[in-house]
Amino acid sequence: MTTPGEQAHRARVAAGDETGTGSAAPEFHMFLERLFDLTGVDLSGYSRRALHRRLRSLIKGEGMSGLPELNERMREDPRFLASLVDRVMLRVTTMFRDPVFFRTFRQRVVPLLRTYPYPRLWVAGCSTGQEAYSLAILLREEGLYDRCRIYATDINEAVLEQARSGLLPLASLDEYEENYRAAGGIRQLADYYTRGETWAVLDPAVMDRIAVFRHDLARDASFNEFHVIFCRNVMMYFDEPLRYRVHELFRESLVRFGYLGLGQSETLHLSRHEAHYELLSLRQRLYRKVC
Ligand SMILES: C[S@@+](CC[C@H](N)C(=O)[O-])C[C@H]1O[C@@H](n2cnc3c(N)ncnc32)[C@H](O)[C@@H]1O
Incomplete structure (x- = not known):
């Protein structure tokens, strides 16, 4: 009692x-x-x-x-x-996280990205860089990377420093390789990095077209117009007004018919932004802006 x-x-x-x-x-x-x-x-x-x-x-x-x-x-x-x-802040991330998301992106979005001369892609809340690296590898395999630019941003300077370094933890490489295959990778992930004693280092050619810098989704304005925005596993920690702000920012930053990729725990369903997008994949939370 x-x-x-x-x-x-x-x-x-x-x-x-x-x-x-x-x-x-x-x-x-x-x-x-x-x-x-x-x-x-x-x-x-x-x-x-x-x-x-x-x-x-x-x-x-x-x-x-x-x-x-x-x-x-x-x-x-x-x-x-x-x-x-x-x-x-939580910084958990992996290469090709939720592999089916990347497979769906490869199949459904890449063919349309080809029609743009110079696609710009924004990975918002990139943590230590693995999501941006994964996207870079995927675009390289699709023969598109040379004309793409990836902007990888985060609020936390500590993770950005690692994202700029291209370092991958050795203990995670097996998991990364498995994810890469499940995501539809056509080679071996090991082809893109060199194993060192304490870390593996990504091939500089993968880092080549990734710009890493600080951007705060809660306060900063848009900084370009994008054909693709990924913001996965970030907004689940935001309250409703902040989520609304970030969706306004994304809508303003996407070109018409641009793509928005949200993580498994995010949805536009029943939100005030739902009407501005068409759904490409419900399971993968992949949307296309229509207005
Ligand atoms: C759990 S990690 C997700 C990383 C990656 N997107 C993924 O799905 O693997 C969340 C990231 O969002 C970042 N973040 C949190 N608030 C942010 C904000 N206001 N602006 C930009 N990034 C933010 C955190 O610093 C962290 O690196």
């Missing part, structure tokens, strides 16, 4: 109030404001639940007493601050 006092305590812990990470806690608002002031990263439109989870585990891992201490540390410790965005 739990007492009402214990129940209230459990509710406070679940809501994050014991560590000061509850949404209503002034410390949480101070955290958001301070992070924005000191780094320019605005997390106010991110899912509170996911953010609290990450903050609680960060606080625990650092042996801190709660959010007030973390807020102080942000001000006093520049190294801690520099690592904070990377530790709060």
Whole structure:
């Protein structure tokens, strides 16, 4: 039997109030404001639940007493601050993630991309680069890469640094090879990298037409007109107004009949943007802008 006092305590812990990470806690608002002031990263439109989870585990891992201490540390410790965005954001990615998505893209989108003289493709929320590398390899195999340009962007400078390096973790290569085959790859993935002692390095020819730079989907404007935009496994952490903003940005950035690839956890179904797209593949969340 739990007492009402214990129940209230459990509710406070679940809501994050014991560590000061509850949404209503002034410390949480101070955290958001301070992070924005000191780094320019605005997390106010991110899912509170996911953010609290990450903050609680960060606080625990650092042996801190709660959010007030973390807020102080942000001000006093520049190294801690520099690592904070990377530790709060999720960066999981793989080569040819959801292989059927890439197979569908190869079959349904590439034939139409051929009709453009100079296709521009934007991988928004690219993490450490694997999604952009996969796209580059696919386009090379289709004989299109030389006239394409891939823009790979992310909010987190730490992942961008790795994306620019073309380094692949050795421990992931078997999984990458398997994904590559399932995605309809026509050679071996190993043909595109050189194995080193601690990392594998991508062939520079694969990196050749990829531009990697910082772009914040929550605050920055469009920077070009694109024939394809991928934004997979990024928006699931955004609240509704932020999602709306990002879809406005994409609609404005896509050429008419341009393609939008969303991840498995995203859909335009029942959204205010649904009417602007036709569905190419429901399962793969692949859309074509019609107006
Ligand atoms: C889970 S990873 C997904 C990577 C890749 N798209 C994939 O599907 O494998 C999510 C990425 O979105 C990035 N991200 C989160 N918020 C962002 C924002 N406001 N602007 C740009 N990128 C953002 C994160 O830094 C992270 O690298």
